[in-house]
Amino acid sequence: MPTGPTIIGFDADDTLWHNEPFFRMTQERFAELLRDHADPDHLMERLLEAERRNLGHYGFGIKGFVLTMIETAIEVTDGRVPASTISHLLNEGREMLRHPVDLLPGAEDTVRQLSQTHVLIMITKGDLLDQERKLAESGLGDLFDGVEIVSDKKAATYTRAFADHGDGAQAGLMVGNSMKSDVIPAIEAGAWGVFCPSEQEWALERADPPVAAPRYHEIASLHELPDLVKTL
Known part of the structure:
Protein backbone atom coordinates (compact mmCIF):
# COMPACT_ATOMS: atom_id res chain seq x y z
CA MET A 1 0.00 0.00 0.00
CA HIS A 99 -8.16 39.86 -17.61
CA PRO A 100 -5.94 37.26 -19.29
CA VAL A 101 -4.64 34.26 -17.41
CA ASP A 102 -0.98 34.61 -16.46
CA LEU A 103 0.43 31.36 -15.10
CA LEU A 104 2.84 31.50 -12.17
CA PRO A 105 6.37 30.09 -12.55
CA GLY A 106 6.44 26.32 -12.39
CA ALA A 107 2.67 25.92 -12.61
CA GLU A 108 2.42 24.21 -15.98
CA ASP A 109 5.50 22.01 -15.63
CA THR A 110 4.51 20.90 -12.13
CA VAL A 111 0.92 20.07 -13.02
CA ARG A 112 2.00 18.18 -16.15
CA GLN A 113 4.61 16.18 -14.26
CA LEU A 114 2.36 15.22 -11.36
CA SER A 115 -0.55 14.39 -13.66
CA GLN A 116 1.50 11.41 -14.85
CA THR A 117 1.68 9.87 -11.38
CA HIS A 118 -1.22 11.20 -9.32
CA VAL A 119 -4.89 12.03 -9.46
CA LEU A 120 -5.11 15.81 -9.66
CA ILE A 121 -8.05 17.99 -8.67
CA MET A 122 -8.49 21.73 -8.58
CA ILE A 123 -10.20 23.07 -5.47
CA THR A 124 -10.85 26.80 -5.71
CA LYS A 125 -13.14 29.53 -4.44
CA GLY A 126 -14.60 32.34 -6.51
CA ASP A 127 -17.19 33.13 -9.15
CA LEU A 128 -18.20 29.98 -11.03
CA LEU A 129 -18.10 31.45 -14.55
CA ASP A 130 -14.88 33.34 -13.90
CA GLN A 131 -13.05 30.32 -12.52
CA GLU A 132 -14.26 28.12 -15.36
CA ARG A 133 -13.04 30.74 -17.86
CA LYS A 134 -9.61 30.99 -16.26
CA LEU A 135 -9.17 27.24 -16.14
CA ALA A 136 -10.13 26.94 -19.82
CA GLU A 137 -7.73 29.73 -20.83
CA SER A 138 -4.91 28.39 -18.67
CA GLY A 139 -4.37 25.35 -20.87
CA LEU A 140 -4.26 23.15 -17.77
CA GLY A 141 -7.86 21.94 -17.79
CA ASP A 142 -7.20 18.56 -19.41
CA LEU A 143 -4.58 17.73 -16.78
CA PHE A 144 -7.05 17.71 -13.89
CA ASP A 145 -9.20 14.69 -13.07
CA GLY A 146 -11.72 16.84 -11.24
CA VAL A 147 -12.61 20.46 -10.55
CA GLU A 148 -14.29 21.73 -7.39
CA ILE A 149 -15.40 25.40 -7.40
CA VAL A 150 -16.65 25.93 -3.87
CA SER A 151 -18.15 28.75 -1.81
CA ASP A 152 -15.63 28.26 1.00
CA LYS A 153 -12.90 25.87 2.07
CA LYS A 154 -13.42 23.98 5.31
CA ALA A 155 -12.17 20.62 6.55
CA ALA A 156 -15.42 19.05 5.32
CA THR A 157 -14.69 20.44 1.82
CA TYR A 158 -11.46 18.46 1.63
CA THR A 159 -12.93 15.36 3.24
CA ARG A 160 -15.60 15.24 0.54
CA ALA A 161 -13.39 16.25 -2.41
CA PHE A 162 -10.61 13.76 -1.69
CA ALA A 163 -13.17 11.00 -1.13
CA ASP A 164 -15.15 11.82 -4.27
CA HIS A 165 -12.10 11.90 -6.54
CA GLY A 166 -9.61 9.56 -4.89
CA ASP A 167 -8.62 7.52 -1.88
CA GLY A 168 -9.78 9.96 0.78
CA ALA A 169 -8.16 12.76 2.76
CA GLN A 170 -5.55 10.51 4.38
CA ALA A 171 -4.13 9.96 0.89
CA GLY A 172 -4.63 13.57 -0.16
CA LEU A 173 -2.36 16.59 -0.41
CA MET A 174 -3.49 20.18 -0.87
CA VAL A 175 -1.20 22.92 -2.11
CA GLY A 176 -2.05 26.60 -2.11
CA ASN A 177 -1.08 30.13 -1.18
CA SER A 178 -3.64 30.55 1.60
CA MET A 179 -2.75 29.27 5.05
CA LYS A 180 -6.33 29.82 6.19
CA SER A 181 -8.14 28.15 3.28
CA ASP A 182 -5.72 25.76 1.59
CA VAL A 183 -3.45 24.45 4.33
CA ILE A 184 -5.07 24.43 7.77
CA PRO A 185 -8.46 22.89 6.84
CA ALA A 186 -6.79 20.28 4.62
CA ILE A 187 -4.61 19.18 7.53
CA GLU A 188 -7.68 19.17 9.80
CA ALA A 189 -9.29 16.78 7.31
CA GLY A 190 -6.28 14.46 7.58
CA ALA A 191 -4.45 15.44 4.39
CA TRP A 192 -1.05 16.97 3.82
CA GLY A 193 -1.12 20.76 3.61
CA VAL A 194 1.57 22.48 1.53
CA PHE A 195 1.90 26.25 1.74
CA CYS A 196 3.19 27.95 -1.41
CA PRO A 197 3.21 31.68 -0.58
CA SER A 198 2.35 34.30 -3.16
CA GLU A 199 3.97 37.72 -3.50
CA GLN A 200 0.79 39.47 -2.40
CA GLU A 201 -1.51 38.10 0.29
CA TRP A 202 -5.11 39.08 0.97
CA ALA A 203 -5.47 40.09 4.61
CA LEU A 204 -8.55 37.92 5.11
CA GLU A 205 -6.59 34.77 4.16
CA ARG A 206 -3.84 35.16 6.74
CA ALA A 207 -3.38 32.67 9.58
CA ASP A 208 -0.58 31.31 11.70
CA PRO A 209 1.15 28.27 10.16
CA PRO A 210 0.46 24.93 11.89
CA VAL A 211 4.19 24.30 12.34
CA ALA A 212 3.64 21.47 14.84
CA ALA A 213 1.46 19.47 12.44
CA PRO A 214 3.42 16.52 10.97
CA ARG A 215 1.71 16.92 7.61
CA TYR A 216 2.49 20.62 7.23
CA HIS A 217 5.08 21.65 4.64
CA GLU A 218 6.12 24.88 2.94
CA ILE A 219 7.70 25.39 -0.47
CA ALA A 220 9.05 28.53 -2.09
CA SER A 221 7.48 27.80 -5.48
CA LEU A 222 5.60 25.09 -7.33
CA HIS A 223 8.91 23.98 -8.84
CA GLU A 224 9.64 22.29 -5.50
CA LEU A 225 6.39 20.33 -5.23
CA PRO A 226 7.28 17.17 -7.24
CA ASP A 227 10.42 16.57 -5.19
CA LEU A 228 8.52 17.13 -1.94
CA VAL A 229 5.81 14.66 -2.99
CA LYS A 230 8.48 12.00 -3.58
CA THR A 231 9.63 12.29 0.03
CA LEU A 232 6.21 11.79 1.62
Whole structure:
Protein backbone atom coordinates (compact mmCIF):
# COMPACT_ATOMS: atom_id res chain seq x y z
CA MET A 1 0.00 0.00 0.00
CA PRO A 2 1.35 3.47 -0.87
CA THR A 3 2.20 5.61 2.14
CA GLY A 4 2.41 8.93 0.31
CA PRO A 5 -0.34 11.00 -1.32
CA THR A 6 -2.20 9.51 -4.26
CA ILE A 7 -4.40 12.53 -4.94
CA ILE A 8 -3.22 16.13 -5.06
CA GLY A 9 -5.42 19.19 -4.82
CA PHE A 10 -4.35 22.54 -6.26
CA ASP A 11 -5.70 25.93 -5.38
CA ALA A 12 -6.08 28.15 -8.45
CA ASP A 13 -5.88 31.90 -7.81
CA ASP A 14 -2.35 32.99 -6.84
CA THR A 15 -1.22 29.36 -6.77
CA LEU A 16 -1.47 28.48 -10.46
CA TRP A 17 -2.03 31.96 -11.88
CA HIS A 18 -1.86 35.59 -10.82
CA ASN A 19 -5.00 37.01 -9.25
CA GLU A 20 -4.41 39.27 -6.24
CA PRO A 21 -2.42 41.86 -8.27
CA PHE A 22 -5.56 42.61 -10.29
CA PHE A 23 -7.50 43.24 -7.07
CA ARG A 24 -4.72 45.52 -5.82
CA MET A 25 -4.72 47.55 -9.04
CA THR A 26 -8.50 47.92 -8.85
CA GLN A 27 -8.24 49.05 -5.23
CA GLU A 28 -5.78 51.75 -6.30
CA ARG A 29 -8.24 53.00 -8.90
CA PHE A 30 -11.01 52.83 -6.29
CA ALA A 31 -8.94 55.04 -3.96
CA GLU A 32 -8.34 57.51 -6.79
CA LEU A 33 -12.06 57.73 -7.56
CA LEU A 34 -12.86 58.42 -3.90
CA ARG A 35 -9.85 60.66 -3.17
CA ASP A 36 -12.08 63.68 -2.42
CA HIS A 37 -14.09 61.73 0.15
CA ALA A 38 -11.66 59.56 2.10
CA ASP A 39 -7.97 59.15 2.87
CA PRO A 40 -6.67 56.09 0.96
CA ASP A 41 -5.57 54.21 4.09
CA HIS A 42 -8.90 54.84 5.80
CA LEU A 43 -10.76 53.86 2.65
CA MET A 44 -8.88 50.55 2.45
CA GLU A 45 -9.73 49.86 6.10
CA ARG A 46 -13.40 50.50 5.39
CA LEU A 47 -13.25 48.31 2.29
CA LEU A 48 -11.64 45.45 4.20
CA GLU A 49 -14.26 45.72 6.95
CA ALA A 50 -17.00 45.56 4.33
CA GLU A 51 -15.36 42.58 2.60
CA ARG A 52 -15.22 40.70 5.89
CA ARG A 53 -18.84 41.59 6.61
CA ASN A 54 -20.07 40.58 3.15
CA LEU A 55 -18.29 37.28 2.60
CA GLY A 56 -21.22 35.37 4.04
CA HIS A 57 -23.59 37.16 1.64
CA TYR A 58 -21.61 37.45 -1.60
CA GLY A 59 -18.96 34.77 -1.22
CA PHE A 60 -15.49 35.05 -2.75
CA GLY A 61 -14.76 36.54 -6.14
CA ILE A 62 -14.89 39.61 -8.33
CA LYS A 63 -18.64 40.19 -8.31
CA GLY A 64 -18.80 40.31 -4.54
CA PHE A 65 -15.74 42.56 -4.51
CA VAL A 66 -17.40 45.05 -6.87
CA LEU A 67 -20.58 45.11 -4.79
CA THR A 68 -18.48 45.72 -1.70
CA MET A 69 -16.63 48.62 -3.37
CA ILE A 70 -19.97 50.18 -4.30
CA GLU A 71 -21.27 49.72 -0.75
CA THR A 72 -18.12 51.29 0.69
CA ALA A 73 -18.35 54.20 -1.73
CA ILE A 74 -21.92 54.85 -0.61
CA GLU A 75 -20.88 54.72 3.04
CA VAL A 76 -17.86 57.05 2.84
CA THR A 77 -19.78 59.64 0.79
CA ASP A 78 -22.85 59.49 3.06
CA GLY A 79 -24.90 58.36 0.08
CA ARG A 80 -23.70 61.12 -2.25
CA VAL A 81 -21.45 59.01 -4.49
CA PRO A 82 -21.98 60.12 -8.12
CA ALA A 83 -23.55 57.69 -10.56
CA SER A 84 -20.46 58.13 -12.73
CA THR A 85 -18.31 56.66 -9.94
CA ILE A 86 -20.62 53.66 -9.64
CA SER A 87 -20.34 53.22 -13.41
CA HIS A 88 -16.54 53.34 -13.17
CA LEU A 89 -16.55 50.64 -10.50
CA LEU A 90 -18.80 48.41 -12.59
CA ASN A 91 -16.45 48.86 -15.55
CA GLU A 92 -13.48 47.96 -13.34
CA GLY A 93 -15.26 44.74 -12.40
CA ARG A 94 -15.90 43.86 -16.01
CA GLU A 95 -12.23 44.48 -16.80
CA MET A 96 -11.20 42.15 -14.00
CA LEU A 97 -13.49 39.46 -15.39
CA ARG A 98 -11.76 39.82 -18.75
CA HIS A 99 -8.16 39.86 -17.61
CA PRO A 100 -5.94 37.26 -19.29
CA VAL A 101 -4.64 34.26 -17.41
CA ASP A 102 -0.98 34.61 -16.46
CA LEU A 103 0.43 31.36 -15.10
CA LEU A 104 2.84 31.50 -12.17
CA PRO A 105 6.37 30.09 -12.55
CA GLY A 106 6.44 26.32 -12.39
CA ALA A 107 2.67 25.92 -12.61
CA GLU A 108 2.42 24.21 -15.98
CA ASP A 109 5.50 22.01 -15.63
CA THR A 110 4.51 20.90 -12.13
CA VAL A 111 0.92 20.07 -13.02
CA ARG A 112 2.00 18.18 -16.15
CA GLN A 113 4.61 16.18 -14.26
CA LEU A 114 2.36 15.22 -11.36
CA SER A 115 -0.55 14.39 -13.66
CA GLN A 116 1.50 11.41 -14.85
CA THR A 117 1.68 9.87 -11.38
CA HIS A 118 -1.22 11.20 -9.32
CA VAL A 119 -4.89 12.03 -9.46
CA LEU A 120 -5.11 15.81 -9.66
CA ILE A 121 -8.05 17.99 -8.67
CA MET A 122 -8.49 21.73 -8.58
CA ILE A 123 -10.20 23.07 -5.47
CA THR A 124 -10.85 26.80 -5.71
CA LYS A 125 -13.14 29.53 -4.44
CA GLY A 126 -14.60 32.34 -6.51
CA ASP A 127 -17.19 33.13 -9.15
CA LEU A 128 -18.20 29.98 -11.03
CA LEU A 129 -18.10 31.45 -14.55
CA ASP A 130 -14.88 33.34 -13.90
CA GLN A 131 -13.05 30.32 -12.52
CA GLU A 132 -14.26 28.12 -15.36
CA ARG A 133 -13.04 30.74 -17.86
CA LYS A 134 -9.61 30.99 -16.26
CA LEU A 135 -9.17 27.24 -16.14
CA ALA A 136 -10.13 26.94 -19.82
CA GLU A 137 -7.73 29.73 -20.83
CA SER A 138 -4.91 28.39 -18.67
CA GLY A 139 -4.37 25.35 -20.87
CA LEU A 140 -4.26 23.15 -17.77
CA GLY A 141 -7.86 21.94 -17.79
CA ASP A 142 -7.20 18.56 -19.41
CA LEU A 143 -4.58 17.73 -16.78
CA PHE A 144 -7.05 17.71 -13.89
CA ASP A 145 -9.20 14.69 -13.07
CA GLY A 146 -11.72 16.84 -11.24
CA VAL A 147 -12.61 20.46 -10.55
CA GLU A 148 -14.29 21.73 -7.39
CA ILE A 149 -15.40 25.40 -7.40
CA VAL A 150 -16.65 25.93 -3.87
CA SER A 151 -18.15 28.75 -1.81
CA ASP A 152 -15.63 28.26 1.00
CA LYS A 153 -12.90 25.87 2.07
CA LYS A 154 -13.42 23.98 5.31
CA ALA A 155 -12.17 20.62 6.55
CA ALA A 156 -15.42 19.05 5.32
CA THR A 157 -14.69 20.44 1.82
CA TYR A 158 -11.46 18.46 1.63
CA THR A 159 -12.93 15.36 3.24
CA ARG A 160 -15.60 15.24 0.54
CA ALA A 161 -13.39 16.25 -2.41
CA PHE A 162 -10.61 13.76 -1.69
CA ALA A 163 -13.17 11.00 -1.13
CA ASP A 164 -15.15 11.82 -4.27
CA HIS A 165 -12.10 11.90 -6.54
CA GLY A 166 -9.61 9.56 -4.89
CA ASP A 167 -8.62 7.52 -1.88
CA GLY A 168 -9.78 9.96 0.78
CA ALA A 169 -8.16 12.76 2.76
CA GLN A 170 -5.55 10.51 4.38
CA ALA A 171 -4.13 9.96 0.89
CA GLY A 172 -4.63 13.57 -0.16
CA LEU A 173 -2.36 16.59 -0.41
CA MET A 174 -3.49 20.18 -0.87
CA VAL A 175 -1.20 22.92 -2.11
CA GLY A 176 -2.05 26.60 -2.11
CA ASN A 177 -1.08 30.13 -1.18
CA SER A 178 -3.64 30.55 1.60
CA MET A 179 -2.75 29.27 5.05
CA LYS A 180 -6.33 29.82 6.19
CA SER A 181 -8.14 28.15 3.28
CA ASP A 182 -5.72 25.76 1.59
CA VAL A 183 -3.45 24.45 4.33
CA ILE A 184 -5.07 24.43 7.77
CA PRO A 185 -8.46 22.89 6.84
CA ALA A 186 -6.79 20.28 4.62
CA ILE A 187 -4.61 19.18 7.53
CA GLU A 188 -7.68 19.17 9.80
CA ALA A 189 -9.29 16.78 7.31
CA GLY A 190 -6.28 14.46 7.58
CA ALA A 191 -4.45 15.44 4.39
CA TRP A 192 -1.05 16.97 3.82
CA GLY A 193 -1.12 20.76 3.61
CA VAL A 194 1.57 22.48 1.53
CA PHE A 195 1.90 26.25 1.74
CA CYS A 196 3.19 27.95 -1.41
CA PRO A 197 3.21 31.68 -0.58
CA SER A 198 2.35 34.30 -3.16
CA GLU A 199 3.97 37.72 -3.50
CA GLN A 200 0.79 39.47 -2.40
CA GLU A 201 -1.51 38.10 0.29
CA TRP A 202 -5.11 39.08 0.97
CA ALA A 203 -5.47 40.09 4.61
CA LEU A 204 -8.55 37.92 5.11
CA GLU A 205 -6.59 34.77 4.16
CA ARG A 206 -3.84 35.16 6.74
CA ALA A 207 -3.38 32.67 9.58
CA ASP A 208 -0.58 31.31 11.70
CA PRO A 209 1.15 28.27 10.16
CA PRO A 210 0.46 24.93 11.89
CA VAL A 211 4.19 24.30 12.34
CA ALA A 212 3.64 21.47 14.84
CA ALA A 213 1.46 19.47 12.44
CA PRO A 214 3.42 16.52 10.97
CA ARG A 215 1.71 16.92 7.61
CA TYR A 216 2.49 20.62 7.23
CA HIS A 217 5.08 21.65 4.64
CA GLU A 218 6.12 24.88 2.94
CA ILE A 219 7.70 25.39 -0.47
CA ALA A 220 9.05 28.53 -2.09
CA SER A 221 7.48 27.80 -5.48
CA LEU A 222 5.60 25.09 -7.33
CA HIS A 223 8.91 23.98 -8.84
CA GLU A 224 9.64 22.29 -5.50
CA LEU A 225 6.39 20.33 -5.23
CA PRO A 226 7.28 17.17 -7.24
CA ASP A 227 10.42 16.57 -5.19
CA LEU A 228 8.52 17.13 -1.94
CA VAL A 229 5.81 14.66 -2.99
CA LYS A 230 8.48 12.00 -3.58
CA THR A 231 9.63 12.29 0.03
CA LEU A 232 6.21 11.79 1.62
